Amino acid sequence: MENILELNHVSFSFRTYGGVIKAVRDVSFELHPGEILGIVGESGCGKSVTAQSILRLNPESTGFFESGSILYQGQDIVRMQKKELRKIRGGEIGFIFQDPMTSLNPTMKIGKQIAEAIKKRRSLPKREIVQRVSSILKRVGISDPERRMKQYPHELSGGMKQRIMIAMALIGNPKVIIADEPTTSLDVTIAAQILKLMKKLSREMQVSVILITHDLGVIAKTCDRVIVMYGGKILERGTVREIFYQPAHPYTRGLLNSIATLNTKKDTKLQPIEGTPPDLFHPPVGCPFAARCKYGMHICHREMPTHCALSDEHHVFCWLQDEKAPKVPDIFQQNRGALC
Amino acid sequence: MKKYVIKRIIISVITVFVLTTVVFFLVRLMPGGPFTNPKMTPEVQKAMEAYYGLDKPLPVQYLTYMNNLLHGDFGYSMTHANQSVNSIMFRAFPFSADVGIRALVFAFSIGIVLGIIAALNRGKKLDFVCVLIAIIGTSVPDFIIGGVLQYFFGIKWGLLPIAQYKGFRYTILPMLALAFATLASVSRIMRSSMLEVINQDYIKTAKAKGLNDVEVVAKHEIRNAIMPIVTIMGPLVASVLTGTFVIESIFAIPGMGKYYVESISSLDYTMVLGMTVFFGVLLVIANTITDIAYGMIDPRIRVR
Amino acid sequence: MEQQTVALENDFEVVGRQLEEMESISRPSLSYWQDAWRRIKKNKVAFFSMLLIAFYILLAIFVPIFSPWNFAEQNADDMNAGFSAAHWFGTDSLGRDLFVRAWMGARVSLTIGFLAAILNAVIGTCIGGLSGYYGGKIDMFIMRLVDVLYGIPPLIVTILVMIVIGRGISSLIIAMIIVGWIGSCRFVRGEVLRLKNQDYILAAKLLGVPDLVIILKHLIPNVMGLIITNLTLAIPGAIFQEAFLSFIGLGIAPPDASWGILAKEGIKMLRIAPQQLLITGFLISTTMLALNLFGDGLRDALDPRYRGTE
Numbered sequence: 001m002e003n004i005l006e007l008n009h010v011s012f013s014f015r016t017y018g019g020v021i022k023a024v025r026d027v028s029f030e031l032h033p034g035e036i037l038g039i040v041g042e043s044g045c046g047k048s049v050t051a052q053s054i055l056r057l058n059p060e061s062t063g064f065f066e067s068g069s070i071l072y073q074g075q076d077i078v079r080m081q082k083k084e085l086r087k088i089r090g091g092e093i094g095f096i097f098q099d100p101m102t103s104l105n106p107t108m109k110i111g112k113q114i115a116e117a118i119k120k121r122r123s124l125p126k127r128e129i130v131q132r133v134s135s136i137l138k139r140v141g142i143s144d145p146e147r148r149m150k151q152y153p154h155e156l157s158g159g160m161k162q163r164i165m166i167a168m169a170l171i172g173n174p175k176v177i178i179a180d181e182p183t184t185s186l187d188v189t190i191a192a193q194i195l196k197l198m199k200k201l202s203r204e205m206q207v208s209v210i211l212i213t214h215d216l217g218v219i220a221k222t223c224d225r226v227i228v229m230y231g232g233k234i235l236e237r238g239t240v241r242e243i244f245y246q247p248a249h250p251y252t253r254g255l256l257n258s259i260a261t262l263n264t265k266k267d268t269k270l271q272p273i274e275g276t277p278p279d280l281f282h283p284p285v286g287c288p289f290a291a292r293c294k295y296g297m298h299i300c301h302r303e304m305p306t307h308c309a310l311s312d313e314h315h316v317f318c319w320l321q322d323e324k325a326p327k328v329p330d331i332f333q334q335n336r337g338a339l340c
Numbered sequence: 341m342k343k344y345v346i347k348r349i350i351i352s353v354i355t356v357f358v359l360t361t362v363v364f365f366l367v368r369l370m371p372g373g374p375f376t377n378p379k380m381t382p383e384v385q386k387a388m389e390a391y392y393g394l395d396k397p398l399p400v401q402y403l404t405y406m407n408n409l410l411h412g413d414f415g416y417s418m419t420h421a422n423q424s425v426n427s428i429m430f431r432a433f434p435f436s437a438d439v440g441i442r443a444l445v446f447a448f449s450i451g452i453v454l455g456i457i458a459a460l461n462r463g464k465k466l467d468f469v470c471v472l473i474a475i476i477g478t479s480v481p482d483f484i485i486g487g488v489l490q491y492f493f494g495i496k497w498g499l500l501p502i503a504q505y506k507g508f509r510y511t512i513l514p515m516l517a518l519a520f521a522t523l524a525s526v527s528r529i530m531r532s533s534m535l536e537v538i539n540q541d542y543i544k545t546a547k548a549k550g551l552n553d554v555e556v557v558a559k560h561e562i563r564n565a566i567m568p569i570v571t572i573m574g575p576l577v578a579s580v581l582t583g584t585f586v587i588e589s590i591f592a593i594p595g596m597g598k599y600y601v602e603s604i605s606s607l608d609y610t611m612v613l614g615m616t617v618f619f620g621v622l623l624v625i626a627n628t629i630t631d632i633a634y635g636m637i638d639p640r641i642r643v644r
Numbered sequence: 645m646e647q648q649t650v651a652l653e654n655d656f657e658v659v660g661r662q663l664e665e666m667e668s669i670s671r672p673s674l675s676y677w678q679d680a681w682r683r684i685k686k687n688k689v690a691f692f693s694m695l696l697i698a699f700y701i702l703l704a705i706f707v708p709i710f711s712p713w714n715f716a717e718q719n720a721d722d723m724n725a726g727f728s729a730a731h732w733f734g735t736d737s738l739g740r741d742l743f744v745r746a747w748m749g750a751r752v753s754l755t756i757g758f759l760a761a762i763l764n765a766v767i768g769t770c771i772g773g774l775s776g777y778y779g780g781k782i783d784m785f786i787m788r789l790v791d792v793l794y795g796i797p798p799l800i801v802t803i804l805v806m807i808v809i810g811r812g813i814s815s816l817i818i819a820m821i822i823v824g825w826i827g828s829c830r831f832v833r834g835e836v837l838r839l840k841n842q843d844y845i846l847a848a849k850l851l852g853v854p855d856l857v858i859i860l861k862h863l864i865p866n867v868m869g870l871i872i873t874n875l876t877l878a879i880p881g882a883i884f885q886e887a888f889l890s891f892i893g894l895g896i897a898p899p900d901a902s903w904g905i906l907a908k909e910g911i912k913m914l915r916i917a918p919q920q921l922l923i924t925g926f927l928i929s930t931t932m933l934a935l936n937l938f939g940d941g942l943r944d945a946l947d948p949r950y951r952g953t954e
Contacts, residue, residue: 057544082552090550097548102541105560107567116559117549168549275663291662299655301662324656355795362796366804479933481884483891484925487911491918582799585892590911604807605893612807616800623797 003030004208005176010068012053021280023049025232036202036209038223044277046232047212051178055089090117094169098181100161104153111149114168136171141197159190178210195222216259225313228252231278231288238314246332248316250293253330295320295328310334345632352628359620364405425614435505436584436595442515443580447522455530470527477524483586486517503592514591518583522576533565574630578623683945690941693934700931704750713741715748716899724917733923737913749901757883760820765875768828776836790826798823811897820885835867869946876939880932887928903928
């Protein structure tokens with residue numbers, strides 16, 4: 001199975017007055033064709049920065065790649081010329097932003113904004129452009145597209161605006177869509193509709209999706225595989241089943257413990273993860289989660305854990321997987337020594 | 341939307357009304373006023389009395405006054421023999437309008453361009469230069485700029501004429517002096533507006549669609565950044581207008597500003613009266629148009 | 645810090661959470677005004693501007709006291725002279741020493757500028773603040789009034805008033821404040837309206853805090869920063885107004901000096917003695933520039949959200 005997108009040891013930082021912020025550190029993962037890959041983590045863990053870096057959408061004056069490569073169909077996006085990159089943006093890889101309220105130009109009509117995504121690629125007659133816009137609007141579930149096309153963003157509700165964003169990302173027939181917290185600013189019921197829509201379109205149009213979120217519920221409902229990020233690094237990844245039922249990292253376990261499910265008993269106390277995320281100006285040398293980890297060991301503070309493959313898809317970076325580590329009750333530890 | 345426009349117009353009508361009434365009463369209070377000025381000959385005095393109905397009770401005088409105003413009749417100048425205020429104003433107006441409109445167009449266009457350049461080159465030398473120009477323009481009074489321009493370009497280097505209006509070349513320095521402060525304000529606002537827009541999310545969306553930098557700037561950034569400029573048009577027209585008072589005096593241009601200043605110092609009250617009302621009304625109209633225009637340009641206000 | 649590859653004996657000993665370092669507060673906490681002062685000091689441009697204005701004020705106070713020349717003393721032998729040891733700024737067309745006239749003028753212009761701006765701010769704040777806080781019919785009435793008055797070009801009114809009440813410093817100030825209070829009134833009212841609905845005000849009311857105390861202890865301190873900033877930025881406007889009015893013959897009457905009068909005289913002598921205008925122009929411009937820059941710096945310093953570069 002060939003990967004449609006590959007990130008290899010990508011490190012991305014920002015220059016600020018206070019110093020250099022290492023937002024993303026040595027992140028590697030692949031996107032398989034046709035799948036929905038989720039990236040989950042707290043605010044500030046680097047998931048948005050990673051997502052935006054795939055299309056080099058981070059602020060140019062302050063953000064820069066420290067190292068790594070992003071391969072799309074063999075070409076390295078990091079080193080590509082701007083001209084090539086623009087062809088990919090909107091055409092091969094689409095992006096859906098987090099807040100639909102502010103992500104649309106308030107002074108431009110909807111139809112025009114959507115059309116912009118395809119206008120330059122092929123010179124099409126106006127009538128055909130209108131037709132395409134109309135059909136993509138229908139596809140994302142907007143009724144009466146001819147009327148909507150002539151409206152301005154403020155005339156639409158939040159859910160509809162997000163559908164417009166999806167339409168804008170899809171109209172160029174991309175092979176990949178990156179959705180950065182597409183439902184965070186929406187009502188729960190609207191969010192559910194949007195997710196359902198995205199899943200449906202992904203299957204129908206055979207688009208691979210990278211879905212960024214901090215909500216485990218969204219992951220469970222929509223994704224095939226999951227990546228867990230913290231402090232700019234990937235801590236664990238695997239299929240949704242593996243992550244939810246056999247979490248191999250204390251952080252993942254912490255996330256799972258802190259949410260309420262239908263099965264949670266009435267008087268159970270939710271367990272938050274104590275502490276705050278690490279300082280990204282001077283990130284810790286070892287595992288970024290060590291200071292907050294109840295199983296933290298001396299080596300965790302000293303050295304970054306080595307990579308451990310628990311199955312084809314299930315990978316984790318944690319010293320608890322080492323054969324010398326103690327056995328703990330709620331973490332999935334493989335038969336030590338076997339695969340690491 | 342219609343409600344908004346109507347409300348604006350009503351308020352401006354009331355404002356004009358208040359203004360003219362205030363002028364009416366103030367004129368009656370002026371020392372050595374038009375009705376007691378020893379300079380006047382008895383004939384002129386009689387004509388004044390008849391015109392203003394001074395022998396009649398105050399309310400009647402007021403109505404006469406308002407009636408005259410509505411007909412655009414401002415009476416006769418006291419220092420320019422036998423010339424009606426209207427005729428003097430009509431003669432002088434084209435000069436003022438000429439330099440004034442040139443100045444406004446210049447100020448807005450160059451100001452907007454400078455603001456855009458500064459914003460796009462934030463932190464670099466170009467930005468610094470533009471900001472410097474803006475700071476100078478908002479701090480140095482226009483008569484100082486006029487004087488400095490006169491001195492360097494006219495007297496010292498003899499490049500451009502500095503007095504009177506005998507052709508296009510004569511308008512260059514006055515126009516620059518008049519425009520400078522406005523240009524500075526416009527560029528300052530445009531710059532901060534652009535900077536705000538550049539950081540908005542929808543600009544990222546535009547980039548994600550594959551638009552190139554020029555398109556992003558032209559179609560998305562400028563379009564949104566220019567809106568605040570519309571809101572300040574009224575006050576800027578006002579400052580250009582009051583600027584003509586000094587600039588025309590310095591550059592000896594026979595426009596309304598110069599006549600206004602002269603009539604103040606020569607205590608020609610009818611002229612002062614008439615021109616004050618004229619300027620006042622002009623400014624109120626400018627402000628009202630600005631208010632209405634802003635409502636029309638921002639589609640978010642339009643629908644309401 | 646190099647990675648140790650040699651394993652230590654207790655490497656895999658569980659130590660648990662190490663949260664103490666995380667929670668320590670990194671900066672000492674400062675009061676609002678301490679923080680503002682610190683930020684102003686950091687802003688070199690604003691700080692320098694403040695010093696410049698202070699310097700001008702000192703000169704305005706002391707030069708006329710200590711100068712050997714009187715500002716009205718004419719000297720027919722020595723007209724339009726250039727810079728010299730006797731006359732630091734030279735003389736004007738009537739032989740008067742320009743240096744002392746410049747700083748006498750500074751007294752007048754700066755006094756008018758500061759006083760007019762302060763009075764406008766005080767009146768506007770009182771009316772706008774009370775109107776905004778109490779609301780109701782009074783507020784509606786005042787707002788309609790302000791709406792109408794706002795449209796009247798202030799300069800026009802000032803000119804008319806000046807014609808009526810004659811020239812001089814006090815007339816000028818009165819004329820300027822007749823319409824000048826409207827700007828700050830609108831602004832303060834807007835701010836009070838905004839703050840009045842914030843939760844901490846409601847909380848105070850629920851606790852039974854009397855209105856006056858709410859206004860003094862909760863509302864005013866929060867608006868104060870903005871008022872002071874606007875005040876500082878209004879002073880150059882007032883100085884400009886005085887200069888403008890004097891220039892067109894309505895402000896201060898000769899032989900009194902103000903910067904506007906000096907500018908007017910300077911323009912007349914432009915061909916013969918350009919330094920007269922240039923000096924006056926320099927003084928006015930640098931004063932207004934310094935006030936604008938200081939005002940900008942003050943605004944940045946007093947805005948609690950703008951932390952700037954730390």
